[in-house]
Amino acid sequence: MHGGISRKRARRLGVGSLLAAGALAGTAIAGSAGASTRHASATPITIGVSLSLSGDFSADGQAFQRGYELWQTDINKAGGLLGHQVKLDIKSDASNPTQVATNYQDLISSKHVNLLFGPFSTLLTVPASKIAYRFGYAFVEGAGGAPSVFANGLNNVFDVSLPVTDNLVQFAKWIAALPPSQRPKTAAYPTSNDPFTEPQLPPAERILAKAGVKTVYSKVFPAEVTDYTPIADAVAATKAQLVMLGSVDVPTVTAFIQAFAQQHYNPKAFIATGGPDQGATFVSAVGKSNTNGVMVPNGWYPGYNNAASKKMVAEYIKKYGGTPSGVNSDVAEAYSVGQVVAQAVKATGGTDNAKIIKYLHSGVTLQSVQGPVRFDKVGENGAAAAFAFQWQGGNFVQVLPTTDPSSVKMEYPKPVWGS
Amino acid sequence: MGSSIIQAVIDGVLTGGVYALMAAGLTLIFGVMDIINIAQGIFVILGAYLSYALSVHAGIDPFLGLFITIPALFLIGIGVEWGFIRRLKEGDRTAMSILVTYAVSIIIEGVLNVSFSVNYVQIHAWYVNRSVHLFGFYLPYIYLFGFAMAAVLLIAIYALLYRTRFGASVRASLQDRTAARLVGIDVRRVSTICFGLGVAVTAAGGMVFGATNAFNASTSYDLISRLLAIVILGGLGSMGGALGAAVFMLVLEDVVAVVWSPVWATAVFFAALVVVLSVRPAGLFGRQVARAQ
Structure with a gap:
């Protein structure tokens, strides 16, 4: 499930750190190591995500899950990321800000995922982004666009959607x-x-x-x-x-x-x-x-005049049924996260999160089903159309x-x- | 402002009647069985979903559909009592009931999510969005009908408890389970039927809730906290207390929301709850002496 080399490296580093600096620091280093490893071609790239599959945000959370999984299917059909299949590791946070932090902590320090995708809602993105920051992971998300997400001075948070203000x-x-x-x-x-x-x-x-x-x-x-x-x-x-x-x-x-x-x-x-x-x-x-x-x-809306968006909507209807008007905008927000991360991974040649963060802050314009994405210095999408x-x-x-x-x-x- | 306050009082009374109906089952179950039924919220939502399914798939009016959903939930309640509650030991019954009914709630939530998905739905009928204009105020039909139904059902439960032989058995069990057994009452049977009744009334409350709110299975979490607050304020085991507390809660919150701020509405209610409990620890209509096990 996870890259054998990266896990061994992570474990070695983790044990060393435990001896040297205690459990917490060890876990952090292990997580960072796992996040910056290059992969053998047969091993999948794992992406950790916490979603609200139950609780108050369950409708949005499950729509997000569909968006992420639709992107996963598409990227794998196209040969994966840098030749590696992509595997999503999705955990449910029950719409709970405490659980979301626990989930990301687990995805990083126990599951040693290579990359992270964001959860649903500003409410959950704030605590989740702090965990990702602590372990040096890039945190690209699609539903945390409120000022409170960007008020913590974190350089690893990137919202692919329109800033809410x-x-x-x-x-x-x-x-x-x-x-x-x-x-x-x-x-x-x-x-x-x-x-x-x-x-x-x-x-x-x-x-x-x-x-x-x-x-x-x-x-x-x-x-x-x-x-x-x-x-x-x-x-x-x-x-x-x-x-x-x-x-x-x-x-x-x-x-x-x-x-x-x-x-x-x-x-x-x-x-x-x-x-x-x-x-x-x-x-x-x-x-x-x-x-x-x-x-x-x-x-974004289902009739958005964008080739990638039209393709995604058609795939969604083929897979889940319904009509274009019935496609939730959460699906596009999630799909966009996958697209942006994929472009960053390809551009940096791996899953080194430090390089990905640097790349996303470089002012480069990326493409998504929601239109162009260009992050400003705090991580908001300054190119998003309203x-x-x-x-x-x-x-x-x-x-x-x-x-x-x-x-x-x-x-x-x-x-x-x-x- | 004056008319807004009157409108808020009307809203509170009408909505309070519906909440009373949902809380009545909770307080009945606790009164007879010492069971804190955390699953009451999901039973309300189950009742709402059953009414929704009958309305959408069979074209049955939500109020007429109660002739199907109330017996259905009665049977489900009996099944849950038989399958889970009956097996709890007498000594730690109350504490364990919280865990067991929470587990039941999770199971039902999962089944509802699989059956209906997590997308929000709402029950529709001709009277849901319409209202009647009386004395300068618009009174929504759904709340009027719901309040009338709540009154009828609460009176029916009251009559059952105080005007029938079965009711005498229930009240005897409520006062002292051991003494009730000694005089020949089948307390287990009484408990089973009471649990069934307590769950059955949620079909009616759930139907009105589902016609006035968009809901999914997760909505039950918001509901159960409110229902518990109502029965604690009214006095655990008190039917009249549930009605009084529900109306008090809704009127207070609604008036505070209009006069002051919606943000303070819930806080003011809970402040009032603390004040009442500090003066009357058993709630507005609760018994002061705890029942013997």
């Missing part, structure tokens, strides 16, 4: 540019207290406030609420013409939409930071007739930027719920 900016600018007669007069900004959602709203609120859109509701709610109804009802009571919801999952968005429909409250525009991008899961939960006009910002998407007639379509030929006309004002 930029997510709503494009939409806010579009609203601000509307003629005053069409522009919403008021806006509500309810948000979950999640590191992924909270940083997204202030930049958009500033742009809209500058354009004269008055804030009538701006409150944070806990990630796990007993009852969303009073919060959604309070938003409805403000009669805000625009709602920007800081949500991380489908249940949150569904609860707000349901309460809005029950209160006969139809804002002109409704955009949520997460949930509507979950494809068929979102449609099934909220009901097709309630999806019309609902928007979400993101860096889009806004909308559900129209059961289809998930790109509406922003309007200059992109793939964008269709936005339905504004949004149709009433249930239409």
